[in-house]
Ligand SMILES: [Zn+2]
């Protein structure tokens with residue numbers, strides 16, 4: 028089986044406001060530590076010359092410039108909340124003349140929300156070049172994109188469901204406060220788990236840090252990073268208090284792994 032290097036980049040580690048929070052003068056929002064500067068939650072998967080974006084965060088433009096992202100081959104959405112979606116118009120910069128629309132993969136509720144809230148993109152009455160050219164694809168179980176298998180992981184986010192993603196030894200689970208038993212079965216033998224861990228106090232739709240630590244320890248990945256962090260979390264202070272194999276994520280963090288690719292090009296990607 029051929030293999031390649033998969034790199035995951037933390038594009039954004041912040042909660043929906045971003046950190047610093049506009050108008051806030053707390054110690055974390057005024058901190059000079061770059062790990063306390065958090066753009067909205069997103070990640071990039073890079074392998075064999077392909078870039079898969081997880082969510083189009085409100086800060087996509089800034090993240091793309093910072094990480095020198097020059098092309099996007101597909102987008103995997105976790106859910107439809109604004110902080111994970113509202114950079115969608117910045118995908119326009121990644122459309123190439125004559126190339127296919129960029130495929131977006133999401134659950135049916137997220138696809139419906141994208142169509143409704145961004146009808147100017149999807150109504151096809153706009154002059155070319157003024158709107159991003161995107162195609163919508165429903166997630167229907169595991170998919171293969173450019174020979175890499177991607178496994179969607181259903182998660183609870185309050186009363187909604189969101190989608191986490193596993194690629195080889197890496198899983199990315201943001202915006203969740205519960206993991207169904209069937210999903211836990213998909214999270215065995217991980218090298219890296221990136222998991223929602225909003226803050227220390229409880230929250231109705233996000234794991235707090237004590238809850239995230241407990242579930243991370245039961246999943247048992249070699250390393251876990253907590254993401255979607257609020258301004259209650261001070262990186263240098265609180266990272267040092269976490270168990271040895273659990274850390275706080277920060278923007279621009281990256282990790283690489285060897286992954287197996289499918290031998291034949293049986294991609295769900297409609298090129
Ligand atoms: Zn969020």
Ligand SMILES: [Zn+2]
Nearest residue numbers: 051053056258
């Ligand atoms: Zn603050």
Ligand SMILES: [Zn+2]
Nearest residue numbers: 106108184202
């Ligand atoms: Zn959310």
